[in-house]
Amino acid sequence: MATDRSLSVLKLFTLDRPVWTAEAISKSLEVSISTAYRYVLALEDVGLVTTASAGRYILGPAIIQLDRQLQLTDPLLQTSREIMERIATFAPDGSVVLLCRAFGDTVLCMHQVHARGPQSVVSYQRGKPMPMFLGATSRIILANQPLRRLRKFYDEHAQALHERGDCGDWQAFRTNMNKLRKIGYAVSFGEVDPGRIGIATALLDDTRVPIGSLSYVISASTESSTIPLLASILSTAGREVESKLRCATPISNG
Secondary structure, three states: OOHHHHHHHOOOOOOOOEEEHHHHHHHHOOOOHHHHHHHHHHHHHHHEEEEEEEEEEEEEHHHHHHHHHHHHHOOOHHHHHHHHHHHHHOOOOOOHHHHHHHEEEEEEEEEEOOOOOOOOOOOOOOOOEOOOOHHHHHHHHHHHOHHHHHHHHHHHHHHHHHHOOOOOOOHHHHHHHHHHHHHHEEEEEEEEEOEEEEEEEEEEEOOOOOEEEEEEEEOOOOOOOOOHHHHHHHHHHHHHHHHHHHOOOOOOOO
């Protein structure tokens, strides 16, 4: 039980606060000091946290090992890499192809492929949580959520959505999401990075639930007539990824 509940400790470690003490964990999770220590010891035993100095803890080496395993064995990554390299050749110079995965109410970039030419950094950096309502890359995932999940998301994030001017009431929000789902792709202009356009299509599992998205990030100076063409390329690539995922078999050492 301690090991299960101790996983909540991992969410405390962020770029803004990468070092924690048992006392701080106790206060943040509203548990006793002894319980906080049990959580830390459980995580330390499996290498998910380690000691930075006396009484101060950071994320542990097991996470590096797990990340390597993810890079080598994740079916979505393995299926998408070659396809991303291929569609990057159709993008304007300076563009980026992104593979992202849904993670709770956020979206995480898993992999990037750069087209020709000089590159500027995009905000969708690998492993960086991004809001699900910000930019085409995220919003196309949101638009394809099951209705119950979509309603829950709206109820929990209505204020942020209103502040961005993304919707009126629930019905207006639902209508906007339905339109995106039917079109099959989303486009955003400078929402995430100034001077950049995002074009994205959702990646769906066998039950039509979104597992992530495939997207182009291109310069805002790109001819508008290029956007539908790139959207079509993304859509075809997305369906290819989904098809290959359905045919994927577990990796075996035998």
